[in-house]
């Protein structure tokens with residue numbers, strides 16, 4: 692259960708940034724998942740809700756954005772989207788390419804419920 696430990700990490704990040712009294716105000720947690728991270732979004736969402744159920748974070752939803760994996764060619768410096776683990780450069784056909792993003796996961800932001808501002 693790869694996603695379960697990742698969801699656990701996300702919960703720990705949220706707990707690190709949001710002090711306990713504010714945790715029940717957390718509405719959504721936005722994460723960016725790289726296309727080659729091997730993470731199944733549905734599975735990650737399910738794991739996250741299972742972990743936060745019954746905790747102050749119980750009403751938080753996980754908002755997953757998928758980002759493409761980007762490679763850069765060492766020979767001609769072209770950047771391109773890697774698909775299906777084919778990393779040959781479409782510009783020069785070279786194989787000296789390096790994955791520069793898309794194999795990881797980041798917590799982008801944590802959205803709290805807005806406290807209504809009282810007018811004068």
Ligand SMILES: [Zn+2]
Pocket residue numbers: 764765766767768769780781782783784785
């Ligand atoms: Zn190239």
